[in-house]
Amino acid sequence: MSQTPNKHRSALTVLFLVNVLNIYDRQALGALIEPLRRAFHLTDAQLGAIPTSFIVVYALAGIPLGRLADRGSRKRLLALGVAVWGGLTALGGLAAGYATLLATRLGVGIGEAVCAPAATSWIGDLVPPARRARAMAFFMMAVPIGVMLSFAASGPAAQAFGWRIALALAGAPALLLVPALSRLPEPVRASAAAPPPAADVLRIPALWWIAVSGAVVNFVLYAFSYFVSAFLTRFHGLSVAQAGVWAGLGSGGAGIAAACTVAAFGDRARDAGRLRLAAWAALLAAPLAWWAIRLPRGQAAAAILLLMAAYGLWQMYYGLVYAAIQDLVGPSLRGTAMAVYFVIMYLGGGAFGPLALGALSDRLAGPAPGEAARAAGLHGAMYVIPAMSVVLALVLWAGARYFRTAAVSPAASSSETGGL
Numbered sequence: 001m002s003q004t005p006n007k008h009r010s011a012l013t014v015l016f017l018v019n020v021l022n023i024y025d026r027q028a029l030g031a032l033i034e035p036l037r038r039a040f041h042l043t044d045a046q047l048g049a050i051p052t053s054f055i056v057v058y059a060l061a062g063i064p065l066g067r068l069a070d071r072g073s074r075k076r077l078l079a080l081g082v083a084v085w086g087g088l089t090a091l092g093g094l095a096a097g098y099a100t101l102l103a104t105r106l107g108v109g110i111g112e113a114v115c116a117p118a119a120t121s122w123i124g125d126l127v128p129p130a131r132r133a134r135a136m137a138f139f140m141m142a143v144p145i146g147v148m149l150s151f152a153a154s155g156p157a158a159q160a161f162g163w164r165i166a167l168a169l170a171g172a173p174a175l176l177l178v179p180a181l182s183r184l185p186e187p188v189r190a191s192a193a194a195p196p197p198a199a200d201v202l203r204i205p206a207l208w209w210i211a212v213s214g215a216v217v218n219f220v221l222y223a224f225s226y227f228v229s230a231f232l233t234r235f236h237g238l239s240v241a242q243a244g245v246w247a248g249l250g251s252g253g254a255g256i257a258a259a260c261t262v263a264a265f266g267d268r269a270r271d272a273g274r275l276r277l278a279a280w281a282a283l284l285a286a287p288l289a290w291w292a293i294r295l296p297r298g299q300a301a302a303a304i305l306l307l308m309a310a311y312g313l314w315q316m317y318y319g320l321v322y323a324a325i326q327d328l329v330g331p332s333l334r335g336t337a338m339a340v341y342f343v344i345m346y347l348g349g350g351a352f353g354p355l356a357l358g359a360l361s362d363r364l365a366g367p368a369p370g371e372a373a374r375a376a377g378l379h380g381a382m383y384v385i386p387a388m389s390v391v392l393a394l395v396l397w398a399g400a401r402y403f404r405t406a407a408v409s410p411a412a413s414s415s416e417t418g419g420l
Contacts, residue, residue, distance in 0.1 A: 008126055011187075012135060014180050015119045016142050018082060021173050022115045023146025025089040025108060026054070028170040030147075031155040031244035033230045035163040040098050044227075044365075044378070048358025050105055051226055055218075055351035058109035059343045066117035066339025074118040079181045081114030086174020093167035117338045124326045125187040132326050133274065137262035137319030144255015144315055147225055148248040155229065155244015206328060207337065209399030210275070210321060211344035216392040217282070217317045218350030223357040224314075224385055225251070228307065231382060234375035236300035250304050254312030262319035272403035274320040279396035285313035286389035293382045314389070321396075324403070357381050 029036065033047055068077055088107040095101035119139065127135040150170070157166040202208075228251075232243040258281075265277070292306030329337040358381075365377025 011126060011184050012123070012138060014177070014184055015122060016139055018078060018177055018181065019115060019119060019139055019142035020146045020149070021082065021086065021177060022112050023143050024150045024173075025085055025170050026112060027147050027150040027225055028089060028092075028154055028167060029105070030226050031151045031229050031240070031248070032158050032163045032166060033227070034233055034240050035158050036101075039163065040101075042098060044358035044361045044374075045355065046098065046358075048226065048354035048356070050102055050354075051222055052351050052353075052355040053102060054105045054109040055222070055346045056109075057106045058113045059346035059351065061110045061113035062117060062339040062342045063336075065113050066336045066342075069114075069118040069121050069339075070333065070336050073186065074122050075181060075184055075186050077114050078118045079178050081111045081118075082174050082177050082181065083111075084108075085111030086171040086177075088171070090168045090171030093164035095164075113339075113342075116342065117336070120322060120326065120338050122187065129327055133319055133323040134263045136323040136326070137259045140315075140318035140322060141256055141259035143318060144252050144258070144311075147255070148252020151229060151244040151248030151251070153248075155248070156241045158244075159239065159241040200333060202340065204328060206399055206403040207325070207341065208344070209395060209402055210325060210328075211341045212348060213275075213278075213317075213321065213392060213395045213399055214341060214345030215349035216388055216395055217314060218345060219353035219356075220385055220388045220392065221311075221314055221353070222350065223353030224307075224311065226354040227357055227361075227378065227382070231378055232300060232304070234371070235297060235379045236303060237298070238300055246300075246304050250308035251311050254308040255315040258312040258315040259319060262316050272400040274324045275396045275400040275403060278317045278320045279393045279400070281313040281316040282389050282396065283393035285310040286386040286393075288313070288386075289389060290383070290386040293379065293386070310386075310389070314392075317392075328403075357384060360384065 029050060036042065037044075037047060065077065065081075085108045088104050088111065092101055092104040092108075095104060120136070123135050123139060124132070154166045154170065157169055229240075229243040229247045232238045232247060233240060238246070288306050289310040292303045292310065295303045295306075325337060325341065360381040361374070361378040363377070364380040365373040
């Protein structure tokens with residue numbers, strides 16, 4: 001039995017807020033790069049290793065948690081995940097050194113691995129195919145908003161009170177979201193049959209291309225989000241608070257515009273058309289990012305505008321491609337499909353964006369760099385981002401070709417529930 005439209009909206013709103021906190025806490029260190037580097041005397045490679053280790057754990061934990069989402073209560077699983085990652089984010093503020101900070105972030109990764117498989121499976125049962133791009137665009141609008149809030153709040157909080165307080169504040173909203181999740185009614189699954197073997201999703205050719213595209217887009221976005229504040233601070237001379245606020249507001253505004261664009265046009269392009277639209281967005285983003293990085297020192301305002309325009313185009317990926325995955329895979333495998341997608345995506349390259357960019361920055365800066373050399377090193381390393389954006393466009397076009405011949409599950413194509 002489908003839920004009423006008001007209950008749909010309530011569930012989507014709570015799931016959206018859960019995803020906002022998911023992204024906020026995941027990106028919490030992005031605005032704190034410079035304070036952490038100075039506090040623990042870290043290299044850019046060490047800083048980049050934190051999100052890389054996080055993502056590897058996140059990807060591996062996603063498989064068993066995705067199977068649990070297909071077999072059990074998504075509500076209880078999500079509530080537990082929010083409690084774990086929120087608590088460990090706050091606990092990171094007590095870290096005595098690099099090792100303990102890293103340990104708390106790995107725990108956050110395990111908790112956050114619940115979010116995407118459980119929430120997207122929930123939305124897949126809640127919303128019919130004709131409206132899925134709109135629903136996924138709304139859900140994934142949490143990414144730019146979470147990044148915006150994380151940078152805009154964590155940067156000024158760190159400058160005013162220190163990075164430890166900034167992390168403690170990042171975990172606090174979990175105290176409100178766990179009870180809100182617990183009150184939601186779960187939608188009836190469109191298929192009551194036991195989930196088929198997880199290996200079934202690996203027999204869908206288009207899903208492999210989609211997973212590779214995920215590796216590339218997350219290489220780009222994690223590297224960008226993790227180092228953009230440091231780039232603005234080192235190369236353009238902004239303070240930690242200024243870089244956090246402008247990176248946060250810019251990415252938030254651009255991402256919201258991207259989500260609204262997908263909501264307006266994403267459901268007009270079905271199946272392969274969604275992948276092609278995401279490919280055009282990635283191709284357009286590449287010259288904008290290249291131009292922004294090429295600008296000389298001191299032109300921070302122009303650099304931010306161009307970088308955030310590119311960021312908005314990259315963010316269009318999620319609403320379009322996640323809706324395509326839900327169309328491609330039947331209801332009894334949706335949580336598993338997202339978990340498998342994450343494993344291939346992150347371990348295939350998405351996890352290594354910050355580490356690769358940080359290591360390249362250290363190499364370009366030289367063996368014993370001062371602040372000027374560190375700025376030059378990071379500036380040179382940033383050119384990796386527009387290059388990978390071109391690769392993303394090519395992979396998405398290849399995936400669109402295979403999507404035409406994919407065997408879409410009849411259950412995935414039917415209108416299982418009422419509309420929004």
